[in-house]
Amino acid sequence: MKAVTIQALTKIYGHNYALHDFSLEIESGKVYGLIGPNGAGKTTVMSIMATLLAPDRGTAVVGGYDVMKQPSQVRRLIGYMPDFFGVYDGLKTTEYLEFYAAAYRLPAKQRPTLIRDLLEIVNLSDKADAYVDLLSRGMKQRLALARCLVHDPVVLILDEPASGLDPRARAEMKEVIRQLKRMNKTILISSHILPELAEMCDNIAILEQGRLVANGTVEEVTAARQGARILKVEVSDRLPQLVDFLTDRPEVTHVDSDAGWARVSFTGDKTAQGRLLRGIMDQGWVVLEFAEVRGNLEDAFMAMTGEVG
Numbered sequence: 001m002k003a004v005t006i007q008a009l010t011k012i013y014g015h016n017y018a019l020h021d022f023s024l025e026i027e028s029g030k031v032y033g034l035i036g037p038n039g040a041g042k043t044t045v046m047s048i049m050a051t052l053l054a055p056d057r058g059t060a061v062v063g064g065y066d067v068m069k070q071p072s073q074v075r076r077l078i079g080y081m082p083d084f085f086g087v088y089d090g091l092k093t094t095e096y097l098e099f100y101a102a103a104y105r106l107p108a109k110q111r112p113t114l115i116r117d118l119l120e121i122v123n124l125s126d127k128a129d130a131y132v133d134l135l136s137r138g139m140k141q142r143l144a145l146a147r148c149l150v151h152d153p154v155v156l157i158l159d160e161p162a163s164g165l166d167p168r169a170r171a172e173m174k175e176v177i178r179q180l181k182r183m184n185k186t187i188l189i190s191s192h193i194l195p196e197l198a199e200m201c202d203n204i205a206i207l208e209q210g211r212l213v214a215n216g217t218v219e220e221v222t223a224a225r226q227g228a229r230i231l232k233v234e235v236s237d238r239l240p241q242l243v244d245f246l247t248d249r250p251e252v253t254h255v256d257s258d259a260g261w262a263r264v265s266f267t268g269d270k271t272a273q274g275r276l277l278r279g280i281m282d283q284g285w286v287v288l289e290f291a292e293v294r295g296n297l298e299d300a301f302m303a304m305t306g307e308v309g
């Protein structure tokens with residue numbers, strides 16, 4: 001079942017296309033990563049899905065409801081975490097969530113249990129009485145996530161939830177997102193933290209200048225990386241000569257050496273790869289390792305967009 005169907009979404013500011021015919025479908029219960037350099041249009045997609053911004057063309061349907069025609073139904077189904085966190089002077093964590101629970105008109109009797117459960121999900125149980133302003137950035141991000149879970153939404157739209165976090169805080173955020181997946185939430189998450197998205201997401205969409213440039217499973221998007229595969233070749237000696245030898249092979253487009261091994265961009269098929277190995281051994285090298293290096297998502301992103309973001 002599709003939780004989200006976006007079709008030909010377009011948003012134009014002056015002459016600038018923030019989104020250009022952007023289409024995407026998200027299956028229920030999946031975690032979908034939206035990645036792209038700064039200004040690619042990630043926040044624009046998410047704001048439209050969250051009913052906060054009107055597109056110029058196209059449609060977005062969440063849980064069967066059209067974001068333009070049925071915004072209040074959509075709002076009931078979604079939890080939206082924007083990429084900024086407000087200032088909450090003098091408010092404790094529990095009071096903060098109490099405020100949102102009241103805003104969603106949840107019965108007062110149910111709120112203490114709900115808030116306890118939410119704090120547990122985002123791993124903040126021991127901060128129930130802490131002042132929000134004094135929480136670390138990672139804790140604030142997780143609290144913001146708890147806030148968008150108050151009304152038990154089925155679709156979560158998380159705009160860069162790991163942005164600006166140190167590795168430990170990122171790992172904690174990742175664990176919370178895994179937990180939400182186990183709770184069968186459908187999650188759209190944007191990020192610049194590309195390798196981390198690979199671990200977390202079922203699918204990835206890469207956005208550049210408002211256009212979708214790649215879409216599929218992490219493996220598919222990675223494999224779509226421009227043609228060449230990367231081979232690691234490690235030999236016992238004469239590495240500089242090996243680099244020269246490899247550079248002269250027809251299917252090799254680039255070679256560099258690093259920490260005692262050669263990194264080879266290779267466009268040939270598996271048979272050609274076997275021939276290359278035999279050629280190296282025929283020249284007398286003792287081969288310690290000869291293997292394809294699985295491209296990672298960061299490579300794919302760099303190859304497709306030419307930017308780090």
Ligand SMILES: Nc1ncnc2c1ncn2[C@@H]1O[C@H](COP(=O)(O)OP(=O)(O)OP(=O)(O)O)[C@@H](O)[C@H]1O
Nearest residue numbers: 013016017018036037038039040041042043044045
């Ligand atoms: N209110 C606005 N007025 C004019 N241009 C805008 C407005 N909002 C966004 N844009 C432009 O639309 C494009 C997409 O912006 P958007 O914020 O969606 O990108 P993003 O991928 O979320 O970027 P970032 O990673 O920096 O948050 C950018 O070129 C941006 O400058």
